[in-house]
Amino acid sequence: MKVTVIGSGYVGLVTGACLAQTGNHVVCLDVDAAKVAQLQAGHVPIHEPGLEAMVRANAAAGRLRFTLDAADAIGHGRILFIGVGTPPGEDGSADLQHVLAAARTIAQYLIGPAVVVNKSTVPVGTADRVKAVIEAGLAERQIDYPVAVVSNPEFLKEGAAVDDFLRPDRIVLGSEDESALQLMRTLYAPFNRNRERIQVMDARSAELTKYAANAMLATRISFMNELAALAEQVGADIEQVRRGMGSDERIGTHFLYAGAGYGGSCFPKDVRALLHTGREHGLQLGVLEAVQAANARQKRVLVQKLERRLGPLAGRTIALWGLAFKPNTDDLREAPSLVVIEELLERGASVVAYDPVAATAARAQLHDKAGITIVDDAYAALDGADALVIITEWREFRTPDFEQIRSRLRQPLIIDGRNLYEADEMAAQGLVYEGVGRPSTRS
Numbered sequence: 518m519k520v521t522v523i524g525s526g527y528v529g530l531v532t533g534a535c536l537a538q539t540g541n542h543v544v545c546l547d548v549d550a551a552k553v554a555q556l557q558a559g560h561v562p563i564h565e566p567g568l569e570a571m572v573r574a575n576a577a578a579g580r581l582r583f584t585l586d587a588a589d590a591i592g593h594g595r596i597l598f599i600g601v602g603t604p605p606g607e608d609g610s611a612d613l614q615h616v617l618a619a620a621r622t623i624a625q626y627l628i629g630p631a632v633v634v635n636k637s638t639v640p641v642g643t644a645d646r647v648k649a650v651i652e653a654g655l656a657e658r659q660i661d662y663p664v665a666v667v668s669n670p671e672f673l674k675e676g677a678a679v680d681d682f683l684r685p686d687r688i689v690l691g692s693e694d695e696s697a698l699q700l701m702r703t704l705y706a707p708f709n710r711n712r713e714r715i716q717v718m719d720a721r722s723a724e725l726t727k728y729a730a731n732a733m734l735a736t737r738i739s740f741m742n743e744l745a746a747l748a749e750q751v752g753a754d755i756e757q758v759r760r761g762m763g764s765d766e767r768i769g770t771h772f773l774y775a776g777a778g779y780g781g782s783c784f785p786k787d788v789r790a791l792l793h794t795g796r797e798h799g800l801q802l803g804v805l806e807a808v809q810a811a812n813a814r815q816k817r818v819l820v821q822k823l824e825r826r827l828g829p830l831a832g833r834t835i836a837l838w839g840l841a842f843k844p845n846t847d848d849l850r851e852a853p854s855l856v857v858i859e860e861l862l863e864r865g866a867s868v869v870a871y872d873p874v875a876a877t878a879a880r881a882q883l884h885d886k887a888g889i890t891i892v893d894d895a896y897a898a899l900d901g902a903d904a905l906v907i908i909t910e911w912r913e914f915r916t917p918d919f920e921q922i923r924s925r926l927r928q929p930l931i932i933d934g935r936n937l938y939e940a941d942e943m944a945a946q947g948l949v950y951e952g953v954g955r956p957s958t959r960s
């Protein structure tokens with residue numbers, strides 16, 4: 518099939534590459550000239566395992582190309598995906614300017630009947646708005662092609678985006694247009710494992726499903742972070758509690774890890790947007806308000822632990838391992854590391870940070886901040902530091918050289934925001950260790 522994807526970010530690029538991989542002819546449109554030039558040269562501007570190889574292979578096979586030319590891209594596809602950003606506005610609502618601009622572009626250049634598929638995370642009712650914008654634009658051109666709008670929220674996780682797209686838990690299709698749905702079923706057939714992954718519903722329910730899923734996952738994390746604080750007070754171990762809870766099938770084991778707070782481009786903004794939708798309809802979503810407040814507190818917990826151990830942090834040097842909001846990505850959006858850095862600098866500490874993949878992105882973002890150095894070697898970050906704080910659970914941090922950690926730190930203190938190690942093993946290594954919600958070493 519001929520497919521157009523508007524927006525070549527995490528969602529658009531993965532969608533385009535994976536649909537090309539299953540034999541479709543895909544044209545990706547973006548407004549960012551530098552990004553399009555990079556993609557045309559075979560370079561994927563984000564760190565996402567497996568994506569660059571897939572993009573190159575499909576471009577070489579003539580099934581995937583990138584363009585800035587809207588007439589070219591919109592003229593190509595019978596199915597047109599929208600995968601542009603919906604960042605938070607000042608009041609927390611999802612800013613729809615890019616989605617509505619994409620709809621206007623479609624209206625301006627469409628050359629025949631089309632199915633428009635919205636993959637961006639958007640408030641309930643946006644499919645109707647997109648349809649209205651396209652119909653108004655077509656009316657201005659005095660043409661009347663039938664256009665169906667399908668809501669098809671995306672559930673991929675960064676760092677596992679290709680895998681998630683190829684093997685989705687579910688494919689949600691929100692539409693009541695049978696012929697559009699039939700086309701979508703055919704397009705998604707290669708990803709519809711056991712023919713049981715596709716769920717058809719109305720567009721409003723599809724739009725709300727996306728926010729509901731992210732809000733539930735964020736709720737689980739905040740709940741566990743709050744319980745971790747309680748576990749510390751009562752002398753329990755949140756890791757044992759997690760295992761005990763998670764083995765109940767009704768609860769399940771995923772997304773129950775206490776840590777440094779949730780970050781990324783989705784949970785924080787989507788929780789905010791859902792709260793805003795609630796307010797718009799006169800509803801206070803109290804559970805979700807608490808989830809958001811707990812997360813804001815959690816992002817400060819590691820610095821509080823440092824202060825309890827070291828006293829005032831002015832003049833101290835703190836080593837940080839991990840800057841990305843999670844492993845396997847170089848994305849820093851809403852990363853807990855940014856809050857930790859801000860809090861440390863505010864207190865007059867200096868920071869030496871290491872991240873295996875996000876260092877370049879972090880240098881670009883933090884270059885104007887005095888007091889932070891980003892180094893390219895995990896152990897070099899430790900030299901002369903008063904403590905090591907672990908914020909992202911990169912695989913290479915799971916079994917480090919503890920002897921080097923102990924000898925290179927000025928004080929052998931590890932504050933671990935991802936509960937990677939055991940306190941008794943750390944004590945045996947001569948390290949003072951504190952995780953989140955877990956027993957610590959004594960001194």
Ligand SMILES: NC(=O)c1ccc[n+]([C@@H]2O[C@H](COP(=O)([O-])OP(=O)(O)OC[C@H]3O[C@@H](n4cnc5c(N)ncnc54)[C@H](O)[C@@H]3O)[C@@H](O)[C@H]2O)c1
Pocket residue numbers: 523524525526527528529546547548549552600601602603615618619622636637638639671672673674675782783
């Ligand atoms: N990042 C994720 O893991 C993820 C997962 C699921 C859903 N989502 C949702 O998908 C949407 C996109 O997220 P993302 O992370 O891919 O964003 P992104 O910022 O990485 O990419 C968006 C792209 O759209 C382009 N763009 C903006 N306006 C455009 C226009 N009018 N025409 C063409 N291109 C345009 C931008 O230049 C950018 O390259 C958001 O609504 C997000 O909430 C994201």
Ligand SMILES: O=c1ccn([C@@H]2O[C@H](COP(=O)(O)OP(=O)(O)O[C@H]3O[C@H](CO)[C@@H](O)[C@H](O)[C@H]3O)[C@@H](O)[C@H]2O)c(=O)[nH]1
Pocket residue numbers: 638671672673674675676731734738771772773774775776777778779780781782783784842843
């Ligand atoms: O038990 C857990 C699991 C995750 N996190 C944190 O939660 C954040 C988000 O992690 P994750 O969900 O893995 O990453 P995202 O790429 O942001 O993916 C989420 O947001 C996407 C955009 O909407 C959705 O498509 C995905 O389904 C949803 O998982 C990160 O900071 C994690 O460190 C925890 O603290 N504890």
